Amino acid sequence: MDTLVLRVNGMSCTGCEHRIGTALRRVDGVRDVSANHTTGRVEVRIGPELADRGVITQWITAAGYVVVTEGTQ
Template sequence: METVTLRVEGMSCGGCEQRIAAVLGRVEGVREVSADHTTGRVGVRVGPELADPSVLTDRVEAAGFAVTGQADRQ
């Protein structure tokens, strides 16, 4: 398993964190989501079936938030 970290703009509260966690939690291959509106970071633990992390960026942006920079994979 690996972790993908996204920098997200537009999160202003715990409700935003929950919304992002719910949206990303429905993506195949996502195991765990940790969003923090104070730092603007979202950590996503993913399994090998998630071949392309751009799917995560697309889903976050479709939910009304902006992803800045590229996803960091570790």
């Protein structure tokens, strides 16, 4: 099992953490989600059947948040 750590902008409260967690737990292969609005970090534990960071990013974006990639703020 792998852990994917992402920096996410737009989280401002525990409700945001819950919203991201709820969205990502719907994705096949996601085993656990830990989101922290204070640090802007989302940790996603994924099984071997889901190795695509893009899928996780799409779900976070669809929930209304921005995944920060290298070179963006």
